[in-house]
Amino acid sequence: MSIGYVNGEFIPVDKPVIPIDERGHQFGDGVYEVIRVYHGKPFMLEEHVQRLFKSAIAIKLNVEQSHEDIQQLIDESIEKSGLADCDVYIQITRGISPRQHLFPDAPVSITLTVKPMRVTEEAIRENGKTAIFHEDERWANCYIKSLNLLPNILAKQNAQDVGGYEAILVKDGxxxxxxxxxxxxVRDQTIYTTPLSKQILPGITRMAVKNIADMLEIPFIEKKFTPDELLQADEVFITSTTNEVMPIAYVDGNKINDGASGEITRLLYRKFFELIEIVQHT
Ligand SMILES: Cc1ncc(COP(=O)(O)O)c(C=O)c1O
Incomplete structure (x- = not known):
């Protein structure tokens, strides 16, 4: 059963509970994480919690709770939900205080939901999804997993409006x-991805895929590339906690190679699911 949690209390997910002066609501003044749970166990939980605290520190959010407190809260929430395969969203905001820009003297708010996993059908993963190129209109600190997602939302909606699934963001070419x-x-059996910097989120799935590539001895090169280079690639794929490893078959209507999941992408997601089976059962 889906459940919610707000500042110490477990609640039904659809219960309206956020006070009007909650800063996440008023300003998007907070950070968040998405964690996927396989077989009742959150995958790469420590890495997600570490990133959550890094994001909090980056926005000067003073979280009294420890990493262990947050991990325990997530574990407890999963157990309470009774769901084995689910997605956990956790948000930490600068709390509840009459609206003004300056930091309030208030405890942070912690909210969380546990909902059934949105499973991707095998056929979709085999065929790949479509994407568009879109101007990266975000701010200078995209390494922070901030609740401010307006440019991301607009880009994704623009993709959907032309029948696409994801917007591939482009900054300075x-x-x-x-x-x-x-x-x-993927080009000539080599994986290329944008180097980590303040301009992108250091994906936890990216970390897993890099480890898998290293294990398989597939070169994993962190190097910038242009939209034209991407269009000429042998394979294109995306990763995220909820998409896992997802092939992209078309970008802006251009077919990538033969327009289906490529050999390396397929290998990576097979190994990704194998890894999940191994680590979730230990
Ligand atoms: C902008 C952005 N980049 C990358 C990712 C992938 O990160 P992760 O693999 O940790 O889910 C996400 C996930 O939501 C994201 O929002």
Whole structure:
């Protein structure tokens, strides 16, 4: 059963509970994480919690709770939901205080939801999804997983409006990442992805895929590339917690190679699911 949590209390997810002066609501003044749960166990939980705290520190959010407190809260929430395969969203905001820009003297708000996993059908993963190129209109600190997602939302909606699934963001002539994913191209059996910098989110799935590529001895090169280079790639794929490893078959109506999941992408997602089976059962 889906459940919610707000500042110490477990609640039904559809219960209206956010006070009008909650800063996440008023300003998007907070950070968040998305964690996927396979077989009742959150995948790469420590990495997600570490990134959550890094994001909090980057926006000067003073979280009294420890990493262990947050991990325990997530574990407890999953257990309470009774769901084995689910997605956890956790948000930490600068709390509840009458609206003004300056930091309030208030405890942070912690909210969380646990909902059934949105599973991708195998056929979709085999055939790949479509994407568009879109100007990266975001701010200078995209390494922070901030609740301010307006440019990401607009880009994703623009993709959907022309029948696409993801918007591949382009800044100063180079691909940065997707509106809610990291982006890769494969050329001559080599994986290329944008180097980590303040301009992109250091994806946890990216970390897993890099480890898998290293294990398989597939070169994983962190180097900027242009939209034209991406269009000429042998394969294109995206990664995120909820998309896992997802092939992209078309970009702006251009077929990538033969327009289906390529050999390396397929290998990566097979290994990704194998890894999940191994780590979730240990
Ligand atoms: C902008 C952006 N980049 C990359 C990612 C992928 O990150 P992760 O693999 O940690 O889910 C996300 C995930 O939501 C995202 O929103």
């Amino acid at each position: 180079f691909v940065t990442e997707g509106s809610s994913s990291n982006v890769y191209m």
